[in-house]
Amino acid sequence: MAELYALMAEFESPGRLLDAARRLRSQGWNRLEAFTPFPVEGLDRLLGYTDNAVARAMMIGGTVGALAAFLMQAGINLAYPLWIGGRPLIAVPAFMLICFEMLVLGAVLSGIATMFIANRLPRLNHPVFAADRFDLSAERFFLAILPDAGFDRDAAGKALAALTPRAIIEVQL
Amino acid sequence: MGIRLSRADLWTLAIAALCAAAALALTWFDPGAALTGWLGAATAFAGLPAGSLCLLAMMKLIPGAWGEALRLTCEAGTMLALPAFITFLPVMAGTAFIYPWMSHRPDTAFQIFWLGPFAFALRTVLWFALLWGAARSIRARRRSRAIAVAALIALPVLGSLVAVDWLMSLDLKFASSAFGLQMLILSLCLAYCALLMFRIAIGSRPYRIGVLGALLLTLLLIWAYIQFLTFFISWSPGLPEGAEWYGRRAGGWDLAEWAFALLGAIPLIMLLFAAIRADAVWLLRLSVLVIAGKLIEFAWFALPGRGVIAVVSFLLASLAFSLLASAALGLALRRRIARRAPK
Numbered sequence: 001m002a003e004l005y006a007l008m009a010e011f012e013s014p015g016r017l018l019d020a021a022r023r024l025r026s027q028g029w030n031r032l033e034a035f036t037p038f039p040v041e042g043l044d045r046l047l048g049y050t051d052n053a054v055a056r057a058m059m060i061g062g063t064v065g066a067l068a069a070f071l072m073q074a075g076i077n078l079a080y081p082l083w084i085g086g087r088p089l090i091a092v093p094a095f096m097l098i099c100f101e102m103l104v105l106g107a108v109l110s111g112i113a114t115m116f117i118a119n120r121l122p123r124l125n126h127p128v129f130a131a132d133r134f135d136l137s138a139e140r141f142f143l144a145i146l147p148d149a150g151f152d153r154d155a156a157g158k159a160l161a162a163l164t165p166r167a168i169i170e171v172q173l
Numbered sequence: 174m175g176i177r178l179s180r181a182d183l184w185t186l187a188i189a190a191l192c193a194a195a196a197l198a199l200t201w202f203d204p205g206a207a208l209t210g211w212l213g214a215a216t217a218f219a220g221l222p223a224g225s226l227c228l229l230a231m232m233k234l235i236p237g238a239w240g241e242a243l244r245l246t247c248e249a250g251t252m253l254a255l256p257a258f259i260t261f262l263p264v265m266a267g268t269a270f271i272y273p274w275m276s277h278r279p280d281t282a283f284q285i286f287w288l289g290p291f292a293f294a295l296r297t298v299l300w301f302a303l304l305w306g307a308a309r310s311i312r313a314r315r316r317s318r319a320i321a322v323a324a325l326i327a328l329p330v331l332g333s334l335v336a337v338d339w340l341m342s343l344d345l346k347f348a349s350s351a352f353g354l355q356m357l358i359l360s361l362c363l364a365y366c367a368l369l370m371f372r373i374a375i376g377s378r379p380y381r382i383g384v385l386g387a388l389l390l391t392l393l394l395i396w397a398y399i400q401f402l403t404f405f406i407s408w409s410p411g412l413p414e415g416a417e418w419y420g421r422r423a424g425g426w427d428l429a430e431w432a433f434a435l436l437g438a439i440p441l442i443m444l445l446f447a448a449i450r451a452d453a454v455w456l457l458r459l460s461v462l463v464i465a466g467k468l469i470e471f472a473w474f475a476l477p478g479r480g481v482i483a484v485v486s487f488l489l490a491s492l493a494f495s496l497l498a499s500a501a502l503g504l505a506l507r508r509r510i511a512r513r514a515p516k
Contacts, residue, residue: 059445085411093408096401 005127006144009165017141035142057114065106192493210486213475218494224364225250230321242379249505251308258301366460386450436466
């Protein structure tokens with residue numbers, strides 16, 4: 001038998017999905033995942049999603065970009081000195097424009113790269129695509145319990161059934 | 174309306190009147206310097222109703238959590254237009270002492286028409302009439318969307334005219350098309366921080382306070398951009414008038430430059446952190462820093478070259494207007510609440 005990816009329940013509205021996620025969390029189910037046709041406000045907090053890797057990466061990328069731009073301009077001006085209008089070689093106001101551009105570039109590139117890596121993109125397939133009834137083009141909202149070390153399949157099934165979903169679907173890896 | 178002055182309000186207003194009287198008494202020693210100091214403080218004070226109207230008009234067109242949290246406070250802020258106008262009466266009466274164009278013979282017919290105490294007073298009156306009239310319609314919820322659109326178009330245009338009149342014309346040679354925008358963003362930052370401080374200090378904790386912190390960050394970013402670029406445009410090609418204007422702010426005033434740059438930059442960097450943006454106590458502290466920075470900045474625009482009396486007059490008048498603003502904002506807010514409460 002194929003390995004289990006998740007046990008998934010289908011709901012007809014985002015409100016029911018939020019309610020179900022709240023109840024499962026309160027029962028101690030911590031490895032939850034949701035699949036919805038549009039972003040549902042508050043769902044990330046209910047699923048315990050606290051990852052701010054993208055924000056952190058953008059902060060680091062922006063800082064590195066700005067510093068690199070400054071050092072690059074200072075290095076070029078010291079290596080090839082051009083005296084213009086009596087201004088100092090390290091002309092900080094003039095450097096700021098390039099620093100700003102590189103700050104934005106560094107922040108955006110590192111943010112996008114981190115987002116891709118965190119989402120494991122590009123990815124051409126996902127186990128839920130093969131699951132019965134899985135269709136986000138219809139108004140369907142799915143909540144999945146992912147198995148962990150001491151996973152009890154029956155207990156998970158009962159917990160999902162208690163939420164009275166439209167269907168309970170087994171998703172194979 | 175049944176809104177009465179409390180004992181604390183009366184004391185605040187009495188001290189404010191004393192400080193204002195002391196600032197005006199300095200005209201006995203040096204009318205030009207004392208009135209220029211007063212002008213700097215009055216321009217900052219006039220930024221409160223102007224900034225409040227700008228925020229109120231944007232709230233009307235861009236509704237959201239920030240509008241729900243700040244609308245009544247902003248409406249109260251726009252009611253400061255009347256006291257702000259009164260603080261400009263000494264300026265209008267004393268143009269001969271303050272402005273160099275009063276003692277210079279005009280070069281062109283346009284200068285005769287444009288630069289004179291009457292034309293100056295007329296533009297000042299029109300500006301406060303715009304602030305009062307537009308805010309009144311928005312407060313009364315009468316055709317408020319159309320008025321908000323018109324006000325947002327008129328604010329930078331007419332604001333540029335009075336900014337040129339009030340502060341830029343202190344220097345006969347200097348001309349900058351971004352001067353009005355500089356004044357507008359200064360006023361907006363000052364007004365927003367004053368209203369935010371007032372809102373956090375007196376009311377319940379605002380709903381989704383992180384949005385309010387993010388807006389402060391946005392305003393500070395716009396401020397940094399406009400202030401830096403204006404300097405850069407003068408610095409890069411080495412425009413002589415610009416260099417002279419900034420050069421006059423060397424000497425003791427470069428300390429003021431450091432002060433307002435840091436008082437803007439430190440809050441800006443701290444607000445990059447979401448935890449600080451969503452913390453009411455931190456927003457209160459940062460608002461105090463920003464307000465201090467903006468007052469120094471207004472002084473930096475108005476006072477250089479005018480001597481110690483101008484600085485003392487500015488400090489006294491700023492203290493007077495701050496006290497006046499705190500009492501008047503409280504009063505205006507109680508009035509707005511009484512007006513909007515269900516009958």
